[in-house]
Amino acid sequence: MSQAYGSVGLSWVKAHAGIPGNELADHYTRVALCEGEDLFVPAPYSYLKKYINKLIVTDWQRHWEGSHTGIRVREFVPTVDFKLLTHNRFLLFFVSGHGPFPSYLFRFKLLNSPNCVCGGLGTPDLFVLDCPFTLNFHMTLPADNNKSFWFKSVLKNEGSFFRLQQICQISDRICTELKSRILNVLPDLVIVGNLMSAGIVPFDFTDASSMEFVLGKYLSIDNSDRISTEVLL
Numbered sequence: 167m168s169q170a171y172g173s174v175g176l177s178w179v180k181a182h183a184g185i186p187g188n189e190l191a192d193h194y195t196r197v198a199l200c201e202g203e204d205l206f207v208p209a210p211y212s213y214l215k216k217y218i219n220k221l222i223v224t225d226w227q228r229h230w231e232g233s234h235t236g237i238r239v240r241e242f243v244p245t246v247d248f249k250l251l252t253h254n255r256f257l258l259f260f261v262s263g264h265g266p267f268p269s270y271l272f273r274f275k276l277l278n279s280p281n282c283v284c285g286g287l288g289t290p291d292l293f294v295l296d297c298p299f300t301l302n303f304h305m306t307l308p309a310d311n312n313k314s315f316w317f318k319s320v321l322k323n324e325g326s327f328f329r330l331q332q333i334c335q336i337s338d339r340i341c342t343e344l345k346s347r348i349l350n351v352l353p354d355l356v357i358v359g360n361l362m363s364a365g366i367v368p369f370d371f372t373d374a375s376s377m378e379f380v381l382g383k384y385l386s387i388d389n390s391d392r393i394s395t396e397v398l399l
Contacts (some may be wrong), residue, residue, distance in 0.1 A: 177306040223248070239264050241310065242317040252321060260290045261317065266338035267293065277344050282337075293337045300336050303329040 179188050179276050222361060226246045230236070242261050243250065252258070259265025268288025272280035282288040293300045305326065308316045320326040 175230065212351065219248070236262075237349070241313045244314050252329075254327055256334045257320065257327065259334050260294065260330055263290050265290065265333060266341045268337075268341060271345075273339055277341065279344075283340055288337070288340075293333050294330075294361075300333045303332045303336075305329055 179185055223246060230246050239262055256265075259267075263270060267290055268277055268282055269280040271277045272288075280288055282292060282297055282299075284299060286292045291307070294305050296304075305319060307313070320330075322373070342360075
């Protein structure tokens with residue numbers, strides 16, 4: 167065709183209309199598909215880059231969905247993305263669950279119990295939603311099918327980063343107190359006292375009833391041996 171410049175033209179014809187030239191072209195097309203040789207046609211760099219990236223993301227997504235690890239992370243990040251990047255350690259603590267939380271440290275025998283001092287299972291969700299020690303920084307988590315949208319909104323919200331930072335610092339302080347526990351008698355009472363001294367006060371401990379409410383799952387305080395709130399201070 168390159169040598170027939172000026173003598174070759176292009177025109178539209180109906181498909182399968184019985185035109186001899188069109189039928190012959192269809193015939194050789196089928197022959198080329200079955201018996202033809204591969205023809206190297208150079209592609210522009212931009213196309214190759216886009217094509218390779220698409221293959222990488224597809225393979226990455228397949229591996230991500232079939233992985234037996236990262237189950238909690240997939241709830242917040244169901245799809246892989248080259249553009250997703252965060253260096254906020256506190257957000258990573260919460261999303262992965264790998265951080266200063268009793269339930270995580272208990273897995274490695276660094277704590278004797280996976281529970282928080284408040285009595286609940288010391289998971290990231292407890293500290294973000296329910297723990298009385300982090301009451302001032304609680305957040306509202308969405309339903310499971312909306313966690314990915316919640317995660318994206320947190321990435322753009324400095325206030326959410328601050329809340330997670332405060333929550334993780336409080337949970338880290340609780341874990342430190344639990345790890346450094348050296349008393350066998352009323353250890354949780356001493357821990358709460360230390361947390362209060364650090365300014366982390368979930369309730370008003372001016373009366374014994376409030377104190378017993380928080381420690382009730384751990385302590386059995388009867389009227390004959392009532393503990394003064396002065397011990398907390």
